[in-house]
Structures are given as C-alpha cells and as structure tokens.
Amino acid sequence: MxxxxxxxxxxxxxxxxxxxxxxxxxxxxxxxxxxxxxxxxxxxxxxxxxxxxxxxxxxxxxxxxxxxxxxxxxxxQADRRVPRNKATVILVIDVSRSMNSTDVAPSRIQAAQQAAKKFADDLTDGINLGLISFAGTAATLVSPTPDHDATKAAVDKLQLADKTATGEGIFAAIEQIKTLNAVLGGDKGAPPARIVLESDGKETVPDDPDDPRGAFTAARKAKEEKIPVNTISFGTLTGTVDLEGDRIPVPVDDASLERIANLSGGEFFTASTLDELTRVYDTLQEQIGFETQRGDxxxxxxxxxxxxxxxxxxxxxxxxxxxx
Incomplete structure (x- = not known):
C-alpha cells in the first residue's frame, strides 16, 4: 500500500x-x-x-x-535520507603510549589522526563536533562547534602520555554534551548526541572498569543520558611499543571496548589498518550525518x-x- x-x-x-x-x-x-x-x-x-x-x-x-x-x-509519502541540521558528536581519542605502536602504518596515532581529520571533513556542516583526548586524564581540546576545522587543527596536535583512563574520557564527553544542551535550551530541545571513542587498549586507571570513574560506569551513565558511545578498537594483537629500551606488547583489547558500546547502547567497530579505520569512520559519518525523514x-x-x-x-x- x-x-x-x-x-x-x-x-x-x-x-x-x-x-x-x-x-x-x-x-x-x-x-x-x-x-x-x-x-x-x-x-x-x-x-x-x-x-x-x-x-x-x-x-x-x-x-x-x-x-x-x-x-x-x-x-x-516516502522515507528520505537527509543531512542532519543539528547533532552533537564528540570524538574521544586514546593518546596513551601504546598508540605509538607501528603495527598499523605509519603508527596507530598517526593513522588515527588521518582518519579523524577525514571524518571531520566529511561530517555534515550543521553538526557540532568536539574533541577530547585521554591518557591518564582526559583533556577537552575542542568544545562542540560547527567549525570542524578547529577539530582538525587540534587532532594534529595530539600528544602521547602515560596510562589509559577511558572512563574519564567518556565522562568528559558527557559533560561537554550536557553543557551544550543547557545552552541550547535543555535536554528536551537538545539535538541528538553521540560519542565516538577510539582506543587500542584496556583501561589502566582505575584498575576496575566498574569503579565509580571506570569505563563501564561511564558507559552506563551515557546510557542513562541517552548518549550512545560508538567504540572503535584500533590495532592488532601483535602490536608492541618501545618503552625505555624494552619492547612491550600492547595487544588491542576488543572485549572491553565492545562492552562499553553495548552498555551505552552504541555500536562496536574494529580496525587494524588505516583503510579499515577510514571505512569505519565513513560508516559512522553516514549514520550520524544523515537522518531518515518521512516526506513528500x-x-x-x-x-x-x-x-x-x-x-x-x-x-x-x-x-x-x-x-x-
């Protein structure tokens, strides 16, 4: 009919x-x-x-x-895919030392930077894009803004540091989204929001992801706030990194990142090359940058x-x- x-x-x-x-x-x-x-x-x-x-x-x-x-x-009437006029996306990128591994050419962090910048380029103009990096702590590098060039410039300046506090990165993203929603008139009139988390390893701070500031707790909070966390597990099982002359294995940790996505209501992706990571970001761009509307x-x-x-x-x- x-x-x-x-x-x-x-x-x-x-x-x-x-x-x-x-x-x-x-x-x-x-x-x-x-x-x-x-x-x-x-x-x-x-x-x-x-x-x-x-x-x-x-x-x-x-x-x-x-x-x-x-x-x-x-x-x-028919369903049509149209660019979103309003939405909020926070990129949360792991900058722990393990991201210096070269199992992904030229390195995990450099590949992540290239893919993130392409994502910012392709994302629909009306979407507010922000950037948060995390290692032992989280740092908000760009608050959500329709100026995607600001995010691209900040991506180029990512610096590696010790430890991995995944939960802190998610909590920081949630706070940025809530702050923007308050400016836009409250949660009821707020545009849809999503967190895109890219990491290669298991959380090290705190030790237990179910800790009040842990990654799983943060994922549950995101679910409560209706903010899905799409996670990208980036790297290989054979990755290593040179720390003070020692070659340390840094295998990618799919299990924890998949659980974060499931707990928050988001989707889980894996990528072990720059091309695969780019394809994941392209998929996310299609999901986030467009919406289905019923129209003439x-x-x-x-x-x-x-x-x-x-x-x-x-x-x-x-x-x-x-x-x-």
Whole structure:
C-alpha cells in the first residue's frame, strides 16, 4: 500500500474511469454505426486492419498518465535520507603510549589522526563536533562547534602520555554534551548526541572498569543520558611499543571496548589498518550525518504521468485523431 498524505484526491480516479468507459462506449457505438451503414468491403479497403492495432494506444497511455497524476495529487509519502541540521558528536581519542605502536602504518596515532581529520571533513556542516583526548586524564581540546576545522587543527596536535583512563574520557564527553544542551535550551530541545571513542587498549586507571570513574560506569551513565558511545578498537594483537629500551606488547583489547558500546547502547567497530579505520569512520559519518525523514514523494509520479500524457498527445496527433 502507498502511504498518502491526502488520499481523498483519489476520488478523481472515478473521473478517469468514467473517461475510459466513455471512450469504450463511443468506440463500440462508432463500430456499430459503421457496420450498419457502410459497405464492409469498401471499409476494409479504406481503413486497413493493421492500423487498428495501435489506434487505442494514445488513449491507454493518457489514462495511465492521468492515474499517475492523480496519485501524485494524493501526496505519496516516502522515507528520505537527509543531512542532519543539528547533532552533537564528540570524538574521544586514546593518546596513551601504546598508540605509538607501528603495527598499523605509519603508527596507530598517526593513522588515527588521518582518519579523524577525514571524518571531520566529511561530517555534515550543521553538526557540532568536539574533541577530547585521554591518557591518564582526559583533556577537552575542542568544545562542540560547527567549525570542524578547529577539530582538525587540534587532532594534529595530539600528544602521547602515560596510562589509559577511558572512563574519564567518556565522562568528559558527557559533560561537554550536557553543557551544550543547557545552552541550547535543555535536554528536551537538545539535538541528538553521540560519542565516538577510539582506543587500542584496556583501561589502566582505575584498575576496575566498574569503579565509580571506570569505563563501564561511564558507559552506563551515557546510557542513562541517552548518549550512545560508538567504540572503535584500533590495532592488532601483535602490536608492541618501545618503552625505555624494552619492547612491550600492547595487544588491542576488543572485549572491553565492545562492552562499553553495548552498555551505552552504541555500536562496536574494529580496525587494524588505516583503510579499515577510514571505512569505519565513513560508516559512522553516514549514520550520524544523515537522518531518515518521512516526506513528500510525488515528484516521480508527476514526471511519469506528465511524460505519458505528452506521448499520448503526440501519438494521437500522429494518427490524425482528436484527443478525447
């Protein structure tokens, strides 16, 4: 069934049906009159039978065109993907020492910077974008703003540090979103918000992610505030990093990042190369930058109906017939 905004316009189909019935009646009456008063042998000579194969095509096309135009008047509705005018996205990027691993060329942090800047470039203009980095503590580098160039400039200046306080990064993002929502008139009128968390390792501060400032607790808080956290686990299981001359294994930790996403109502992604990370950001851009809206879809019906009516008129003229 077609979803129509004003279905009462379909009553015009009765007029189209009446037109079709009138045409059939006139054709039968004309044929009966010809049979009654005409010399059939002479009639077959003047009007060759093969012409009759196409004589009804123009009226058929016109009737179909009128049906399509009537449906267009009734306002068919359809879902459309349109750019978001308003939304808030906070990028939360891990800058712990493990991000210096070169298992992802040229390094995890450099690949993360490239992908994050492309994400900022592609993101819909009306979306407020912010940036938070975290290692042992969290730092708000850019408060949410539609000026995406500010985020790109800050991404270039990310500096690595010790430890990994994932929960602090999420809490900081939540506070930034709540602050912006208050400025915009409160949570009821606030635009949708989302946190995009990129990390490569397990939280080290605090030791327990269920601690009051832990990552799992922060994820639950995000769920409570209706702010999904999409997590990206970036790196490989064979990653290592040089710390004071020692080669330290820094395998990626998918399990904790997936749990953060699940607890917050977000989605979990993995990437082990720059290309994979870029594709993840492209997917997020499609999800965040666009929304589905129900709206008018009459244009295709108008175009198709108009084309058929024009073809019908040309056909009728070409066959030296008057339009009914």
């Amino acid at each position: 077609i979803d129509l905004a004003t279905p009462w316009w379909l009553l015009l189909l009765l007029a189209v049906a009446a037109l079709a019935a009138g045409y059939v009646y006139m054709q039968r009456r004309r044929h009966a009159r010809a049979v009654t008063f005409a010399n059939l042998e002479l009639l077959d000579t003047v009007v060759p039978p093969q012409r009759n194969r196409f004589v009804h095509v123009p009226i058929a096309l016109m009737l179909v065109g009128l049906i399509l135009l009537t449906v267009a008047l009734a306002g068919p 879809n009459s244009r295709p019906w108008v175009i198709a109906g108009t084309i058929l009516v024009i073809i019908a008129a040309i056909g009728a003229i070409a066959m030296n017939r008057r339009l009914p």
